[in-house]
Amino acid sequence: MANITIVGPGAIGGTVGAWLAQDPRHRITLAARTRLDRLEVQTPQGVITAQPLVLTEPAQATPAEWVLIATKAYDVVGTSRWLDCLCQPDTLVAVLQNGVEHIERFAPYLPSERIVPVMVDCPAERLRPGYIRQRGPDRMVVTAGRSGEAFINLFARTPIDVSASADFRTEIWKKLCINSAGALSAILLKGAVISRHEAIAQLMRGVVRECLAVGRAEGARLDDSVVENVVSGYQAAPPDSVNSMHADRIAGRPMEIEARNGVIIRLGRKHGIPTPLNALCVDLLEAAQG
Numbered sequence: 259m260a261n262i263t264i265v266g267p268g269a270i271g272g273t274v275g276a277w278l279a280q281d282p283r284h285r286i287t288l289a290a291r292t293r294l295d296r297l298e299v300q301t302p303q304g305v306i307t308a309q310p311l312v313l314t315e316p317a318q319a320t321p322a323e324w325v326l327i328a329t330k331a332y333d334v335v336g337t338s339r340w341l342d343c344l345c346q347p348d349t350l351v352a353v354l355q356n357g358v359e360h361i362e363r364f365a366p367y368l369p370s371e372r373i374v375p376v377m378v379d380c381p382a383e384r385l386r387p388g389y390i391r392q393r394g395p396d397r398m399v400v401t402a403g404r405s406g407e408a409f410i411n412l413f414a415r416t417p418i419d420v421s422a423s424a425d426f427r428t429e430i431w432k433k434l435c436i437n438s439a440g441a442l443s444a445i446l447l448k449g450a451v452i453s454r455h456e457a458i459a460q461l462m463r464g465v466v467r468e469c470l471a472v473g474r475a476e477g478a479r480l481d482d483s484v485v486e487n488v489v490s491g492y493q494a495a496p497p498d499s500v501n502s503m504h505a506d507r508i509a510g511r512p513m514e515i516e517a518r519n520g521v522i523i524r525l526g527r528k529h530g531i532p533t534p535l536n537a538l539c540v541d542l543l544e545a546a547q548g
């Protein structure tokens with residue numbers, strides 16, 4: 259049995275928490291900012307429910323074997339307040355977030371070797387606290403090695419597809435290529451259907467080419483075909499699908515602008531790679547956020 263605490267039971271944390279709670283080997287606790295009574299997730303396999311212990315104050319928390327962080331990338335400081343109470347020397351902390359800086363984000367609070375970065379590919383949205391719609395299959399990728407294998411084992415009795423990669427850097431940069439282009443939907447407040455406009459598809463290609471160039475400079479092995487794959491992926495998606503940054507803008511929540519586009523500009527500068535289209539996206543999103 260594993261004693262697992264999930265910090266941030268939103269779309270991803272709630273989905274993962276509800277699936278893990280179906281496995282009687284695990285004891286699941288939710289570390290929440292907003293109180294919730296239960297989890298109910300509409301999954302592709304049907305509705306699943308769970309009634310884990312819910313904490314809203316870090317002082318209530320006790321040490322866990324695993325901490326799964328599923329807050330937004332910009333909520334690092336609030337998230338870190340849970341870690342002192344949740345972590346003992348052998349606790350492993352998985353970071354289920356977008357972007358390419360999972361370890362850098364939490365290294366000020368934890369020894370790096372206890373951080374397990376996770377690439378999450380799962381379309382999910384929060385309907386209200388504890389109520390989530392998982393729109394498609396959940397796929398996660400971790401780094402190859404002992405802690406990656408231990409993370410995979412947690413999910414052995416769930417339909418979540420978790421695998422290990424010997425080239426995790428490439429995995430997260432491929433995901434960032436997809437996320438970077440999603441900025442256009444958040445700017446225009448239109449779902450994936452917007453990619454079917456040729457002018458927008460061209461802009462998306464430009465944003466992704468910049469991301470790809472910076473990713474390569476950072477050591478990711480990204481083929482030129484990534485650009486077209488990203489755009490055709492958006493074009494083939496259900497027209498109304500809403501990426502999480504677009505969902506945040508609609509809900510009036512802060513957006514992960516820095517983790518998804520700002521990082522491309524920042525790392526591009528380090529390598530002398532111009533990133534004018536990502537800079538434009540960041541300016542427009544920051545202006546929209548106010």
Ligand SMILES: NC(=O)c1ccc[n+]([C@@H]2O[C@H](COP(=O)([O-])OP(=O)(O)OC[C@H]3O[C@@H](n4cnc5c(N)ncnc54)[C@H](OP(=O)(O)O)[C@@H]3O)[C@@H](O)[C@H]2O)c1
Pocket residue numbers: 265266267268269270271289290291292328329330331333335336337354355356378379380381382383384387502514
């Ligand atoms: N949703 C997707 O489809 C998707 C897919 C792949 C990857 N991702 C990535 O996964 C990560 C999580 O995204 P999400 O969509 O699940 O976000 P979300 O639905 O906004 O959930 C974030 C959760 O964190 C909670 N939270 C914030 N600060 C907290 C704190 N100090 N203590 C405890 N809980 C706290 C929020 O509480 P409140 O209820 O108070 O806001 C919310 O429940 C992001 O990096 C995102 O980019 C998302």
